[in-house]
Amino acid sequence: MSYLYLTILFPLIGFILLAAGRNKLPENVAAIIGAGSVGLSALFALIAGIAFTNSGETVYVQHLWTWFSVAGFAPGVSLHLDGLSLLMMGMxxxxxxxxxxxxxWYMRGEEDFARFFSYFNLFVASMLILVLGDNLALLFLGWEGVGLCSYLLIGFYYSTPSNGIAAIKAFTVTRIGDVFLLIGLFLLFQQFGTLHIGTIVENAPQVLSLDHNLALWTSLMLFLGAAGKSAQIPLQTWLADAMAGPTPVSALIHAATMVTAGVYLCCRMFSVLEMTPEVMQFISITGAVTLLVAGFAALVQTDIKRILAYSTMSQLGYMFMAVGAEAYQAGLFHMLAHAFFKALLFLSSGAVILAYHHEQNIFKMGGLFYKNKFLFACFAIGGGALAAIPFLTIGFFSKDAILGAVWVQGQTTALYGSLYWVGVAGAFLTSIYTFRLIWVVFFGKENTPYHEITGATYWAPLGILAVLSTGLAYFLKAPVMNALNAAHIPAFNIPQALEHGMHAAEYTAVGIALVGLAVAVVLFAFAYNAVKSFAATSFGAGLVNICRNAFGFDSLYNIVFVQPYLLLAKIVGRDPIDGLWLVLPALVKGGNKFTSTRQTGSLREYASSMSFGVVVLLMILIVIQVVGK
Known part of the structure; x- marks a missing residue:
């Protein structure tokens, strides 16, 4: 366990070496440093995890140094290892x-190869700081680190202006969430006098019960911070545009790092959130609305990566539904499962994109099943896990546990009963857009010539992730739950009388997901002309436009926030306050110009001016005399 700090140190060293070497490093050297540093991090994470498990301890803290000390506030650079951070570190x-x-393999031959991996290494190091930090100040450092790295990686192809805009958008929207989180940290420090996570979690019931309104605002700020990082409504608009970066960036953001940070924060700070049932319900509602909006948006996208991006948003909605329903362990296990199958899907899509000469429009692909059955198998497994195909995929064992927990909560709170059906509707939509994606890419008409792709660094990661996305990964569930129990993450309490009903609710969700799959087969395999005919009608085109633009959140924000801000920036950019001080010199300059033009050298004009002045003075004297009397 004493090697715990090395899990962060190796990626940081890799970042420094790659950033210093940049274009001077050969590709092979940069690849070895980039992937090797994270490989060493994974190795020492495994060693530390085994030692921690064998020790029988529930918490291990490695204090490295005191970060700073101000007026009694002295957060340490200390690493906290328990069941939850072990799960996150391993993932x-x-x-x-x-x-x-x-x-x-994917970035081979790209310009700035070493720069890419320097950002990639820093991304992993920042996420490890976030999940291993034992206080919220250190967590916030990692939180900002992943935000910075997402900006750098989304805008990696900065020579294309739209990519830079996407990076700025991601940075700006997530910064809004970060401001909310920072306010939450201030409120926590005000009430607890510390940002030490263990102290806050342990004492939250006693401290936060003293002032419910303050507890409400604290919980809400924490959740809004999480919503920004995990792309939940209303801070979800950045995630689809984040596809501007290279495909491995999308895989890292969506599967293992940034978007999982919000779920981790909520589960880590569960005792704070539980003090405000209103916020817990709001979290579930937000997750439910997000998964439905994202599901409809994914139905009509044509970019292969944007389809997967909206599916990520939808699956994160399920995780937040679990948090709001107090089914933390179910949400965290789905997060792990999602990391496996979403990494598989994104990396597979990257291979597809290269096979079709960097084409991302699914309707310009087609026929890939007959050219590369390995990629089809990977997509089928990943898509099956996304759609939660029963027993065969890991998604079945994770997603349906969430829906079962929400159903149980619905037996005492009507709201959760409605949210259960929203989750079921989301599963229905997931099956449809997943089948649509696979059918068009692998069985549609070939519209772009196929390019053969090979390499162990291409198929080996996909093969490992494919295995982890099958039902075999169910055997990870027991050790994960044991680790979370040891970390005192509450297990969901299922009343014995409701067990049968909960299983029936889970089977109902599975059944409707399979119905969605059958509907998708009919629509896209046998009646696709009817689908195109409907989309060509005015009503169908309107629906498609609404869904493709994800219900117009971007347009709304542009009208309400962006344009007024740009107008204000234009006004203030000329500095009107400073302009007021220029009035006096302008008057002096104008007077000088006027008097200068009067110096003509003409005696007639001088005499006329003097006469006019005398007349004015006499009139003034007469007025004074009259007023005086």
Whole structure:
């Protein structure tokens, strides 16, 4: 366990070496440093995890140094290892390493190869700081680090202006969430006098019960911070545009790092959130609305990566539904499962994109099943897990546990009963857009010539992730739950009388998801002409436009926030306050110009002016005399 700090140190060293070497490093050297540093991080994470498990301890803290000390506030750079951080550390380093290996193949021949991996290494290091920090100040450092790295990686192809705009958008929207989180940290420090996570979680019931309104605002600020990082409504608009970065970036953001940070924060601070049932319900509602909006948006996208991006948003909605329903362990297990199958889907889509000469429009692909059955198998497994195909995929064992928990909560709170059906509707939509994606890419008409792709660094990560996305990964559930129990993350309490009904609710969700799959088969395999005919009608085109633009949140924000801000910036950019001080010199300059023009050298004009002045003075004297009397 004493090696715990090395899990962060190796990626940081890799970042420094790659950033210093930049274009001077050969590709092979940069690849070895980039992937090797994260591989070493994963190795020492495994060693530390085994030692921690064998020790029988529930918490291990490694204090490195005191960060700073101000007026009694002295947060330490200390690493906290328990069941939850062990789960997150394993996911970040394990899945992150596979993505790094794949990226060494995908980015081969790209300009700024070393720069890419320097950002990639820093991304992993920042996420590890976030999940291993034992206080919220250190967590916030990692939180900002992943935000910075997302900006750098989304805008990696900065020579294209739209990519830079997408990076700025991601940075700006997530910064809004970060401001809310920072306010939450201030409120926590005000009430607890510390930002130490263990102290806050342990004492939250006693401290926050003293002032419910203050507890309400604290919980709400924490959740809004989480919503920004995890792309939940109303801060979800950045995630689809984040596809501007290279495909391995999308895989890392969506599977192992940034978007999982919000779920982790909520589960880590569960005792704070539980003090405000209103916020817990709001979290579930937000997750439910997000998963439905994202599901409809994914139905009509044509970009292969945007389809997967909206599916990520939808699956994160399920995780937040679980948090709001107090089914933290179910939400966290779905997060792990999602990391496996979403990394598989994104990396597979990257291979598809290269096979079709960097084409991302699914309707310009087609026929890939007959050219590369390995990629089809990977997509089928990943898509099956996304759609939660029963027993065969890991998604079935994770997603339906969430819906079962929400149903149980619905037996005492009507709101959750409605949210259960929203979740079921989301599962229905997931099956449809997943089948649509696979059918068009692998069985549609071939519209772009196929390019053969090979390499162990391409198929090995995909093969490992494919296995982890099957039902075999169900055997990870027991050790994960044991680890979370040891970390005192509450297990969901299922009343014995409701067990049968809960299982029936889970089977109902599975059944409707399968119905969605059957509907998708009919629509896209047998009646696709009817689908196109409907989309060509005015009503159908309107629906498609609404869904493709994800219900117009971008347009709304542009009208309400962006344009007024740009107008204000234009006004203030000329500095009107400073302009007021220029009035006096302008008057002096104008007077000088006027008097200068009067110097003509004409005696007649001088005499006329003097006469006019005398007349004016006499009139003034007469007025004074009259007024005086």
């Amino acid at each position: 970040v380093t394990g899945v992150g390493f596979l993505i790094h290996v794949f990226a060494t």
